[in-house]
Amino acid sequence: MPPAVAAPVARGATRRCGADRTTSIAADGWATATMSDDHTAEIPLTVTHDVIDGRHRVRIEGELDAFTVPEVRAVLADAEGGDVVLDLDGVTFIDSSGLAMVVEARQRLQAQQRQLVIGPRSPIVQRLLELSGVAGHLDQSC
Numbered sequence: 001m002p003p004a005v006a007a008p009v010a011r012g013a014t015r016r017c018g019a020d021r022t023t024s025i026a027a028d029g030w031a032t033a034t035m036s037d038d039h040t041a042e043i044p045l046t047v048t049h050d051v052i053d054g055r056h057r058v059r060i061e062g063e064l065d066a067f068t069v070p071e072v073r074a075v076l077a078d079a080e081g082g083d084v085v086l087d088l089d090g091v092t093f094i095d096s097s098g099l100a101m102v103v104e105a106r107q108r109l110q111a112q113q114r115q116l117v118i119g120p121r122s123p124i125v126q127r128l129l130e131l132s133g134v135a136g137h138l139d140q141s142c
Helices: 069-078 096-111 123-132
Strands: 013-016 021-025 030-035 040-052 055-064 084-094 116-121
Touching: 040 069, 055 069, 055 096, 069 096, 084 096, 084 123, 096 116, 096 123, 116 123
Parallel strands: 055 084, 084 116
Antiparallel strands: 013 021, 021 030, 030 040, 040 055
């Protein structure tokens, strides 16, 4: 499993992830990981952020893992003021990095007297939330 990247990766930017891997996130939302031996994998990720009636809605589509979590963290960090609804209905894969990001976002927002609500979620996300015991600690809608 690749190591987590500590700093956010902006769309259109390239970030060096260790001595043998570079991750780029293009303007269209596709993350590309390039290994030093010229193996390239495209990881589909789309993150949309809307504000409706002062409430942020962040929708994630694609894989939520160590490669893509930095992009989502950056979007969540930009969601200033108001509560946040995290729409995970389009998530096709989630690992412990994605789960940790959800828990960290909840803690950060609570410290700011704000709320993280888990909105629609895919069966894969729901299963991980339940198996990890996190589901009972999150505000969930739908």
